[in-house]
Amino acid sequence: MYSASLEPTLISLYFASAVGNLIAIIVLSVSRQQRKSSAFYTLLCGLAVTDLLGTCLASPITIANYLNPNVLLDQHVCEFQSFLLLFFGLTGLSIICTMAAERYLAICCPYTYQRWGVDRRFAQKLLLCIYISHIFFCCLPMMGMANSTLQPSETWCFIDWRKHDPVSTTYFVLYSVVSLLLILGTILLNLAVCGALLLMRQRVVQLPVTRGSVRERWRALSSAAETQMIAVLVMTSVVVLACSAPLVVRVFENCFSDEKNFKADLAAIRIASVNPILDPWIYILLRKSLFRRFLGLSRRGSSSRSSSPPLTQTTLFTTSIVKDSSVFTQLMCNASIITQLPATVTFTPRNTERASSRLDSAE
Numbered sequence: 001m002y003s004a005s006l007e008p009t010l011i012s013l014y015f016a017s018a019v020g021n022l023i024a025i026i027v028l029s030v031s032r033q034q035r036k037s038s039a040f041y042t043l044l045c046g047l048a049v050t051d052l053l054g055t056c057l058a059s060p061i062t063i064a065n066y067l068n069p070n071v072l073l074d075q076h077v078c079e080f081q082s083f084l085l086l087f088f089g090l091t092g093l094s095i096i097c098t099m100a101a102e103r104y105l106a107i108c109c110p111y112t113y114q115r116w117g118v119d120r121r122f123a124q125k126l127l128l129c130i131y132i133s134h135i136f137f138c139c140l141p142m143m144g145m146a147n148s149t150l151q152p153s154e155t156w157c158f159i160d161w162r163k164h165d166p167v168s169t170t171y172f173v174l175y176s177v178v179s180l181l182l183i184l185g186t187i188l189l190n191l192a193v194c195g196a197l198l199l200m201r202q203r204v205v206q207l208p209v210t211r212g213s214v215r216e217r218w219r220a221l222s223s224a225a226e227t228q229m230i231a232v233l234v235m236t237s238v239v240v241l242a243c244s245a246p247l248v249v250r251v252f253e254n255c256f257s258d259e260k261n262f263k264a265d266l267a268a269i270r271i272a273s274v275n276p277i278l279d280p281w282i283y284i285l286l287r288k289s290l291f292r293r294f295l296g297l298s299r300r301g302s303s304s305r306s307s308s309p310p311l312t313q314t315t316l317f318t319t320s321i322v323k324d325s326s327v328f329t330q331l332m333c334n335a336s337i338i339t340q341l342p343a344t345v346t347f348t349p350r351n352t353e354r355a356s357s358r359l360d361s362a363e
Helices: 006-029 041-066 075-108 110-115 122-142 166-205 214-222 223-255 262-285 289-303 318-321 327-339 349-362
Strands: 146-148 157-161
Touching: 006 041, 006 262, 041 122, 041 223, 041 262, 075 110, 075 122, 075 146, 075 157, 075 166, 075 223, 075 262, 122 166, 157 166, 166 223, 223 262, 318 327
Parallel strands: none
Antiparallel strands: 146 157
């Protein structure tokens, strides 16, 4: 059952996850003040802290069990590991779904986003609610609603899904349904956000190109914080969902099928354990400085293939709009001003000053 060659691998993965999440938390902590104060980066930092806590609490028990096979025979230790796997698996899904919902409100419903006052403090309250509710929900097996047992591989503990009494089955189904709803919600919200951005880009690109250069304004806006947030969100969602989905599928299958596949169960929990190792490197590799460099290189390549001379930006695109975290709200305001004019109208310096003053008064 036990392989001595796995011990160095487990220790290496444990340190890789711990060090990666520590670096990610430091990278997020030293970011600019306006990014640290935003709800998205507060949730992102919360996800990194959650991954770090999960690694530091669950991995030592697994390593200790490989060194001493009697560790998980203690029922209290077994129940604690089962709680950790339930809690951190569900919490990671909840935080990533909350991040997707935050981006959806910020881009698709900016007025609701502003009216609700979604900021750092709001995100901290959400994280607190997620932690408290999930601690209670994942403690239910220890309160008698389900049993935690050592799995046949004797390397991990989880809820006993071979038990088919009504109370235990209800908990299995409830846990699976909540996880599945979080996965589907994350996918739908991400698709809605990406679809909204594509529609906005298509609307701007199809407008007449004048010396005001709508396309130039889109290029500048696309390099702002919003695009980087979406890239981090989509990549993190892909990793979290890909790592969490197999375990959710196995819980469903074990609830409604009498045929057991212990190797598939073990593979699912091992895939789930890879999630906190991969997550932090997304934050590190897609941090703003590297992301801007990547965008700069991509634009340089596209501009070299284009024979048209670069167009100058107008006063419609001010420095404050570039630095604003809700740049797409500004884009929608600017685009609405332009689309109200006939297609034959060209922008002169006097026109752009009037449009800029209208935008300032509207704010």
